[in-house]
Amino acid sequence: MSADPSHFPHAPGDDWLRSQLAAFGVTLEAESGLGLRSPHAGELASVAPEPGVPVLRRSPDGRRRRSVWLLAAAVIVVALAADGLFVLNARDTPLGPVGNDNIISENPDDVENTQPPITTPAPVDVPARLLATDGSLLATVSYRGTSLTDDIDAEIDRLGAPRQGETQMNRRSWC
């Protein structure tokens, strides 16, 4: 078998390599409990009375490794969840880079200073025509930033039309 030199040309240097491998094997044997020194043989015999009986065998090391994996998975899930919340928050409150003029302060007192002021459009004269019920033009009124109703009432007073509160019949008769 392996003793045939034609198959294994053992060169000088191989002796050293084989001696190192043999020394390595001694340490490997000691660290792994190979052979009759293995504690698992007795463990198997103690937990399973007969062949064919299900064996539930978990070493403390195995449980510890499994716990470490579960803990790592939990940390990853929490990190992903936190990242998702951060993304949602960032989408709701868009923050620009530092130094950007678009930064919106979280202080509500600064809102007026940072947001553009809400301006009212300049008042313009709005003409309105006062028509009689038959469609004839009674007068043209205009208002500027005040109630159109007041302007109409004033014009009605000027024309001598019935005042507010008078009956609709009177108004219709006036028209």
Next chain:
Amino acid sequence: MTFDECAARCGSRLRAGLVAVYGPEVGTEAAADALAYGWENWPTVEPMDNPTGYLYRVGQSAARRYRRPQRYLPEVAAPGLPDFEPGLAPALEVLSEVQRVAVVMVHALGYPLTEVATTLGVSVSTLRTHLRRGMDKLRLALEVEPHVR
């Protein structure tokens, strides 16, 4: 053959092979899982042509469930045991699995070629090829000068 006879005959060999591949920690766990599987399913495993080879495959599958450390072979000798080359373990870890099993079981642990071949489920000539290639890689990694005949 009973399970006890099989475990007594091939248990240490099975464990040695898995330790050679996955290191003392994971290899021992995988071998224990394989033997537990054999115990539990012995009526199915016993009629097989090569129960040891089958249980070795079971151990390989079991090893996937364990986290494998980056360095899994001992790099320094255990206290009180003979020292060995510190670069030997890293050089062994570079080998392919079957080459590592062949080199460690034959040259480090002293198992006969036939038993190692049975454990791996390969022929002796195939095992010799893996062994030769593994040793060549070790010589190259450790700068061992080959003998010029």
